[in-house]
Amino acid sequence: MVLVEKEANPHFEDFLFDWNQKFQFLVGGYGSSKSYHAALKLIMKLLEEKRTALVVREVYDTHRDSTYSLLEEIINELGLENRIRCVTSPMQIRFPNGSKIIFKGMDKTAKLKSINNISIIWIEECSEVKYSGFKELLGRLRHPFLDLFMILTTNPVSEINWTFKYFFKDQKKKILVLDDQELYKRRTIVVGNTYYHHSTADDNLFLPESYVEQLDELEAFDPDLHRIARKGQFGVNGIRVFPQFRVKSHSEVMAEIERIRRPLKRTGMDFGFETSYNALVRMVVDREKQILYIFGEYYKNRQTDDVTAEDLKHLKRENIKADPAEPKTIAYFSKSGFRMEGAKKFAGSRLQYTKKVKRFTQIICSDECENTIFELEDLTFKVNKQDEIVEDDFSIDPHTLSAIWYGLDDYEVADLKGDSVFSSARGY
Template identity: 65%
Template sequence: MIEKEVNPHFESFLFNWKQKFQFLVGGYGSSKSYHVALKIILKLLQEKRTALIVREVYDTHRDSTFSLVEEIIIDLGLAHKIKCISSPMQIRFPNGSKIIFKGMDKPEKLKSINNVSLIWIEECSEVKYEGFKELIGRLRHPTLKLYMILSTNPVDEGNWTYSHFFIKNKGQDDQVIFLDDEELYKKRTVVVDDTYYHHSVADDNLFLPESYVQELEKTKVYDLDLYRVARKGRYGVAGKKVLPQFETKPHDQVMKEINAIYKPLYRNGMDFGFEDSHNALLRMAIDDKNKILYIYWEYYSRHKDDPEIADDLQEFVETKERIKGDSAEPKTIYYLKKRGINISGAYKPKGSRLQNTKKIKRFKRIVCSDQCPNTIRELKNLTYKKDRHGNTIYDEFNIDPHTFSAIWYGLDDYEVVDLKDKKETYKALQRLGL
């Protein structure tokens, strides 16, 4: 008989062995790692099993998972029965069960593992997706039921843990939803097929000092990304957003707002792609007075040659709408013009990426129709890249945003003049005596 006080939010998790995959995600200090370790110890006391605990780097086990398991064993008063061997790191139980520790930085060490029926991947977001799939192949036993437990602090939606357990290709035509992460944040525990999901935050750890929670709360003031991950335990976007003023609205509402603009300016911009990049054409409307950019239609394709693109854009032959395209593709522009499409190359001087980015950021609002899913996917969570020193690179992004390039080209002959620009213009005119 073992008596151990645990956090109530983890009670059902501790004794749930119904699902093969158990995915725990949460904020700092939520005690998810502690309860995973306790769960494994209790299981191995009951059944003779070999459990494998994995981290991306082997040497990080000693001060994390190994010391945690050892601490719990001592706390349970079982140190005289369960042996914690430090070199090589291993835990041996009196019934023949054992826990071995491995790192994905030494994959050759995994090949010698046999009859592993339980794997815990700690900080699984740090493990590469190929490594995760390799571990699934290592999970095998002739008679025992197999289990894999994964625990992590959430990172950004670009991480494989999000696309594998929540939403794959989010915002794209081939989007697949396994579980909407918002549903998990609301319900806290969810079961989908053979996967058990568990979400936790610092408030779920009743043994955590209040001062620690207060420190987590302070991150909201100076680092919203850290606050989202550490305090709220949620996936999202990591880094500084390029277009914080970007928003989406139902298509009918967008068109209603556009129709209410006094003399709206209409623009169309196109970026070209084929193999790794996409063709992106956007229809846009500008509220020049209020400095609002509306995006209300998109064309987005890949692996299409010039004739196929021209066929797709036949409506532009009939409407005669002007399109500004990437001048780096003169051959495609020439062909589309021959097919009757009113398209020309946009001005693209050196340094235009940075200048165009600054131009778009001057809009007070950027409103996108919900009928433009690829534009939303690329721009809603678009962030700046950082160099190896952590400095922001203001003309490079976390993805190659084809729709952003289409906006650049479409607004080639339009300048967003903000209040600061007007003041500078006024001062210049005064100096000239005008």
């Protein structure tokens, strides 16, 4: 056993040595040191026991300047750089007792299939990982005899995010695991097999006072970000693109669609391969009430056209409007028996298509469309250097929204709210 001595923030001392629960959920504001102590805890455990740990982020390339860099920094602070080897290609950390840390991204899920005997997973910025990815990682957490652990660290995002619904409460399904207000009050709580830990910048005794002052200043001009960054509490950061977006059970959605008089059916598809996705969205428009229903989706990447065509062969009779930037792909699908054609694309089409979708009085999505929910329910506008919203750019690249754009290519929504995408979202 390697003995190490390291000064830690008092609020994290119990967390560092508590391995009694399978899940350890750390949520907190900016600069609270939650990621630092998760990394320190992982190193201490792997020095003590021979294990293989998996560190995950949504995008693999972000590890190098975040989790990998942080772990390497702590190893150097502990004076163990001569005993613990940090390898850069591929990124990996190897311990003298045979333990190792490997790094993966959910943008390359195929590479997860070759991983065996993982007994600890740390998901950094877990709110950025899709719920389907979280479930995939649960399946990879297995070992013949060692206890299994998953550490999740995140800044709070929104009560709509899957992390809040899974670890706290899901209003739609009327499920309550823990009232988040109780966590903010008590700071650490154990519920079932989950250890909860809440932290703010005040818990990081090594943080410069000037940084804390900057966080305090947010309260005057950006209260939403102040709640997230300073208080470490869940809330939407930014202006939502589709405040009228709602999720209902699949049976409810289909029942409502059945009651529509003269329903308009539309299917759109966006193409992707490496880091983007083949995203297909099936929709129905209630033209009288101006409601958009989303009842089906397809969402996969790293697949050749023949595999995707096989997956979607049951939709050959549907009229599909697709990304016109990929004429060869559209031609392949057409020759394979699909009724597919390219949508219109023109200068400013992103903005015009976004305005069109925003004009629906409601956007109701089936709970079976997990990727559509993940991308659109919490989608916010990007802002420029002047802190002004950019009306055709978003917090993420929403492939399902592109599919919706294309599917609605030849349908116009009545303009009921005015032409500015900002005006209809301002109050949210």
